[in-house]
Amino acid sequence: MRHNLNLNWLRSFEAAARLLSFTSASREIGLTQTAVSQHIKALETQLNTRLFLRRAKSLQLTDAGKAYLVTVREALDMLDMSTTGLFGPRRARTITVRASMAFIVWLSARLGDFLQNHPDTSVEMVTSIWKNPADQQPVDVDIILANQGTARPDLKLLSPEMIVPVCSIASSETINVPDDLLHHSPIHIVGFDDHLARYLAAYGLRIESSAGRLTTDTTTAAIEMVAADLGYAVVIERFARQAIQTGQKIRIVGAPKELGQAHFMVQKDRRDADQSHVKEFEAWLAQQF
Missing domain, CATH: 3.40.190.290 (D-Maltodextrin-Binding Protein; domain 2)
Incomplete structure (x- = not known):
């Protein structure tokens, strides 16, 4: 079975997991904090798994979140590398x-x-x-x-x-x-x-x-x-x-x-x-x- 994953959800997850902050992630990727939070909730719902432990003044990854972050980061890096290589700026x-x-x-x-x-x-x-x-x-x-x-x-x-x-x-x-x-x-x-x-x-x-x-x-x-x-x-x-x-x-x-x-x-x-x-x-x- 294929999971219907939105690429924006994955980018929000990667930024939030790396920065351990929805607010910091929203600033980095140019979205509102609410939008990032909604992306994460939608991703967790689709995967039927909690990726973050949300506390009053802190954000932590669950074990599943830590494991998933490695794969998501590699996938996004690969996608970015391929896109740059194929469609990046060329000399005039x-x-x-x-x-x-x-x-x-x-x-x-x-x-x-x-x-x-x-x-x-x-x-x-x-x-x-x-x-x-x-x-x-x-x-x-x-x-x-x-x-x-x-x-x-x-x-x-x-x-x-x-x-x-x-x-x-x-x-x-x-x-x-x-x-x-x-x-x-x-x-x-x-x-x-x-x-x-x-x-x-x-x-x-x-x-x-x-x-x-x-x-x-x-x-x-x-x-x-x-x-x-x-x-x-x-x-x-x-x-x-x-x-x-x-x-x-x-x-x-x-x-x-x-x-x-x-x-x-x-x-x-x-x-x-x-x-x-x-x-x-x-x-x-x-x-x-």
């Missing part, structure tokens, strides 16, 4: 950037430079993993991977991409050239399965079966699996080199090959003067390539 100059997880990881290593030179601007990163077409979350900067020859007036080319196979450092004795990949298990990245076939085709190779023991939906996770020596993967070169620079125990086995795709920035109407900070970020982002 916040840029929301949407990109793949691997792109965000790659960009994060460079982002400190932008933040240092723009101390009044904050950046919010959101991933684009299997974005729902109905998702209406406002985004200032949208980064996508598309065919290099895509002709859309709203797309600004950032960089064509190359792909490379990566394997773990531990597999150095068994994987050294692209031909060796045919004898090992690939890690499939959902949505990017063509990368493997495209890379092998550049060497006149073809994998006999598309089956693999591991599948994931992000390049970031695939690189983690490769580092754990669970197989190899074909990924965008800049992401592989970023992982190596940050200490991932992987290595590249083969020369980079053209992917035929590129990262683009979706251009939006920036005529509003309030969007100057977004323009600055877009200009900075283009320089990172």
Whole structure:
């Protein structure tokens, strides 16, 4: 059975229990002493339990009140923390950037430079993993991977991409050239399965079966699996080199090959003067390539 508890009753109870005074509690939360007293009575009636011992010149908690105070205080603190985190004040100059997880990881290593030179601007990163077409979350900067020859007036080319196979450092004795990949298990990245076939085709190779023991939906996770020596993967070169620079125990086995795709920035109407900070970020982002 659920108790139909009014949040105001709980706030009045917490304040009165902490201050051991209905009068002091009323001043703190901005209610009359009568209102606080009524809240407490309503709460006790709902719980069918006395929470306070009322005396002429003092107020004390019952054992039940002492036990309940701990839970109520934790619940109110949690609610306040969650509300502040989700809906609290944000910087007036916040840029929301949407990109793949691997792109965000790659960009994060460079982002400190932008933040240092723009101390009044904050950046919010959101991933684009299997974005729902109905998702209406406002985004200032949208980064996508598309065919290099895509002709859309709203797309600004950032960089064509190359792909490379990566394997773990531990597999150095068994994987050294692209031909060796045919004898090992690939890690499939959902949505990017063509990368493997495209890379092998550049060497006149073809994998006999598309089956693999591991599948994931992000390049970031695939690189983690490769580092754990669970197989190899074909990924965008800049992401592989970023992982190596940050200490991932992987290595590249083969020369980079053209992917035929590129990262683009979706251009939006920036005529509003309030969007100057977004323009600055877009200009900075283009320089990172």
